[in-house]
């Protein structure tokens with residue numbers, strides 16, 4: 168019988184399927200940050216339970232960390248959260264890239280840097296963007312804090328099998344279109360709920376042509392399509408990335424591991440519950456105009472009007488988004504002015520992303536009245552960028568070059584939009600208030616963010632000179 | 633966990649779709665290390681005016697008729713976005729134990745069951761009827777019977793809903809999930825032993 172990669176991972180990790188009750192799925196890797204774990208440790212303590220396998224866990228501190236003057240956490244409650252994470256990991260001997268580590272950064276950036284996730288694994292984290300690690304062909308998904316506690320205590324999760332969706336992207340991407348634009352274009356098709364109940368596998372030559380960084384950006388956004396997880400089949404690109412990293416299989420195990428990973432790929436002819444196909448050539452650089460990632464359009468487009476939607480719910484959502492975003496139906500995307508530009512986050516905070524922005528802004532100056540901040544996803548990314556001299560390009564163009572953290576992606580660390588401010592942001596969510604109460608977010612790729620910083624409004628980078 | 637018992641309570645109407653967890657509980661309230669006390673922050677950015685203390689009179693849940701509501705009736709794709717369990721914590725702490733919608737985001741949906749909240753999926757037509765009944769008679773009380781998998785209203789609606797058998801049992805009895813899983817501890821150990829042989833490199837650092 169032919170099987171999809173998801174089904175193979177499910178079968179390989181199924182511990183037990185009792186007649187009554189829930190199937191139990193084995194968890195290979197558990198990622199952790201300070202916001203969604205303290206209550207789980209507290210729960211364990213109250214019940215006198217132990218962490219079953221501390222080696223399956225890797226932690227970081229990222230959400231609350233200021234990106235300038237990083238030790239100066241002004242909010243006393245946030246500070247306590249950071250201290251709690253540190254002491255919980257110490258007490259349980261959990262591997263933590265904490266505040267003082269030169270490996271610290273955003274969880275979904277740090278974990279791949281250490282080769283901690285391999286193809287075929289089940290990976291969880293109290294964080295919806297865990298989907299990122301699907302780029303390695305691992306089944307990676309976000310869980311709630313009660314489940315974090317459950318995984319720590321039992322190394323399993325009570326799970327129900329998901330449906331499968333194949334998202335095929337074929338052909339060559341136009342110049343300057345990136346993995347981020349593919350992700351946004353897919354969400355424009357599926358909607359933010361279209362993937363609910365599904366695990367998406369991304370395939371096609373456009374996807375296999377992506378680097379690991381690009382695949383991570385793509386899988387990262389699978390959750391914004393409502394999918395539990397995204398998957399990309401492992402190949403030579405994956406193996407080249409993994410080999411030699413700290414937690415990658417070593418010596419004689421390497422060949423065995425690669426053989427196992429190869430065996431986990433979707434079989435020829437395996438059936439998916441749903442298939443959607445996109446042509447890469449149709450994917451122009453994207454800009455979101457509303458308050459949901461599905462409210463997105465090509466940079467060449469105009470802001471839609473509620474009457475453009477035949478679905479009443481979507482029409483109503485459009486009307487309220489226009490109001491919140493203070494944009495007009497029919498307004499050209501390239502006529503939208505911005506106040507703040509943010510390049511960073513677990514979506515676009517990798518070395519490639521800073522290279523892409525730097526290429527656009529090199530030798531130019533940020534527009535008057537615009538503030539632009541670059542926040543590397545981790546210290547290794549920061550150091551690599553500095554080795555390449557990218558920091559100088561940013562600073563000379565009038566950007567701020569910051570320390571790693573989640574920063575303005577979710578604005579719980581001091582970096583945020585003020586009421587009414589508008590951003591061009593490489594992060595993943597444009598929900599109301601996500602980047603600060605009353606803040607207005609437009610999601611774009613790093614290159615598009617770079618161009619917007621110089622022009623002061625969105626521009627079609629394909630015309631960039 | 634508290635058992636979920638049959639109840640008749642005020643149903644509040646939230647006629648919005650894609651209510652995301654960033655709205656349910658904005659991130660500035662996620663810094664606490666406890667599970668309790670988040671009800672005061674529920675829907676903060678919608679619920680309060682710019683001074684952050686005065687209730688916003690235009691926000692639906694601030695209507696006097698909806699005070700004390702235990703049932704929340706909302707538009708599609710409820711609970712999308714971040715995985716934060718602070719969202720169901722805030723909902724439960726505020727006083728809701730039931731949410732009715734046409735669809736829920738996956739992570740939010742399973743988080744509800746861990747917190748004695750019953751998310752009920754209904755059809756579009758059913759949702760429209762429930763919403764219409766509330767709109768016509770704000771403060772109306774619906775009856776939710778999980779054992780019978782049924783919502784009934786004074787207007788005469790009877791809606792049968794589906795729920796996973798194990799989740800239903802867990803809610804009705806207030807089961808401890810971890811405790812239940814640990815009754816299968818022998819299977820977990822067996823799995824681990826087999827994996828050590830099958831994929832030894834995963835256990836190298838252990």
Ligand code: SF4
Pocket residue numbers: 229230273274275294296512513514572573576577594595
């Ligand atoms: S960068 Fe943003 S999406 Fe990623 S983990 Fe941090 S807050 Fe979450």
